[in-house]
Amino acid sequence: MKDMIDLDLPTYEDMLAARERIAPYVHRTPVLTSRILDEMSGAELHFKCENFQKAGAFKVRGACNAVFGLSDEQARKGVATHSSGNHALSLSYAAGRRGIPCHVVMPRTAPQAKKDAVRGYGGIITECEPSTSSREEVFTGVHERTGADFVHPYNDPRVIAGQGTCSAELIEQVDDLDAVIAPIGGGGMISGCCLTLSRAAPEVAIYAAEPKEADDAARSFRAGHIIADDAPVTVADGLKVPLKERTWAFVSNHVTDILTATEEEIVDAMRLTWRTMKIVMEPSCAVPLAVILKNPDVFRGRRVGVIVTGGNVDLDKLPWMQG
Known part of the structure; x- marks a missing residue:
């Protein structure tokens, strides 16, 4: 293969x-x-x-698997990701259930309903421009600042x-x-x-x-x-x-x-x-x-x-x- x-x-x-x-x-x-x-x-x-x-x-399926598969030591610094919406709010939901922080980079153009849902689950949003390059550049800064476990939306x-x-x-x-x-x-x-x-x-x-x-x-x-x-x-x-x-x-x-x-x-x-x-x-x-x-x-x-x-x-x- x-x-x-x-x-x-x-x-x-x-x-x-x-x-x-x-x-x-x-x-x-x-x-x-x-x-x-x-x-x-x-x-x-x-x-x-x-x-x-x-x-x-x-996406809550994959997010929960990642969050609840972390050791207590790994989980202490929380999780982080970049997402246009559903992975962001799913990871926020999973992190909230475990009681750990969730840092999310989202495009500024993401639907307001999804931004509201992320915040409702306790996610901390940093906005970026609506392009893959901007999303990944802004995320690098957030990841380095927090030391949180990176849960990629799909890869x-x-x-x-x-x-x-x-x-x-x-x-x-x-x-x-x-x-x-x-x-x-x-x-x-x-x-x-x-x-x-x-x-x-x-x-x-x-x-x-x-x-x-x-x-x-x-x-x-x-x-x-x-x-x-x-x-x-x-x-x-x-x-x-x-x-x-x-x-x-x-x-x-x-x-x-x-x-x-x-x-x-x-x-x-x-x-x-x-x-x-x-x-x-x-x-x-x-x-x-x-x-x-x-x-x-x-x-x-x-x-x-x-x-x-x-x-x-x-x-x-x-x-x-x-x-």
């Missing part, structure tokens, strides 16, 4: 250990279906609703192992899936799917869904190496970050394909899901449905697990209210 040497990648056994470790702190989220969406797509869709998760997003073995618990639940809740699809930004959730499904259900195809305006993962997949965009602009604010070496190792070896959707298609899918399923979901979470509806020949007649990654939306700034 290519690019998987000396990367300290998590194992299936790490995922099982994570599942036991985080069980007291996370929900086993429900799987919902929609007859209307099945008819529109020609597929049988099973939505794994991580928007009902603690802290409103799947961290503990985080990937934690995210793998989501698809482990899904294949217990829904038998005989043909495929699983999830959004892709940095690749933490997709890597968790690869980690779990390649061992527990290798017959299940893994698809990633990405905004066309932030399609660096799709271009990387086709080029055979990581292509990183610094500051893409998309309504799917959780999917702006690039792949890193650990997530690329999983993506390049286990993902069947990465498919993209336009901004209009993403917003339409978000509205459609809100209207038909009566659930709150972020624009990033609507990308898989947008991709499914755009590519009926790929998914028609198949049983598909769709991971709804989060529900932390600024209700005063919904995308169809802009203009």
Whole structure:
């Protein structure tokens, strides 16, 4: 297998250990279906609703695994990260449950709802400009000042192992899936799917869904190496970050394909899901449905697990209210 040497990648056994470790702190989220969406797509869709998760997003799984895996000595200085939102508030939630500090670097343009949630969980925010380079530069200063344990939003073995618990639940809740699809930004959730499904259900195809305006993962997949965009602009604010070496190792070896959707298609899918399923979901979470509806020949007649990654939306700034 290519690019998987000396990367300290998590194992299936790490995922099982994570599942036991985080069980007291996370929900086993429900799987919902929609007859209307099945008819529109020609597929049988099973939505794994991580928007009902603690802290409103799947990222609490990886964050809890990292925080509760620390020794008491390591935990004393707290944890630190950079994040556009959901990892920030998930790590703040986990740190709060353990009673340790959490330092977060967030883009100044991050949704106010996510900033408020981070502070509500006790996180300490330092703002940066909305680019990967600014985020990493500002974080370096925070990390050096605090000495806190760095929990990367996705390029961290503990985080990937934690995210793998989501698809482990899904294949217990829904038998005989043909495929699983999830959004892709940095690749933490997709890597968790690869980690779990390649061992527990290798017959299940893994698809990633990405905004066309932030399609660096799709271009990387086709080029055979990581292509990183610094500051893409998309309504799917959780999917702006690039792949890193650990997530690329999983993506390049286990993902069947990465498919993209336009901004209009993403917003339409978000509205459609809100209207038909009566659930709150972020624009990033609507990308898989947008991709499914755009590519009926790929998914028609198949049983598909769709991971709804989060529900932390600024209700005063919904995308169809802009203009």
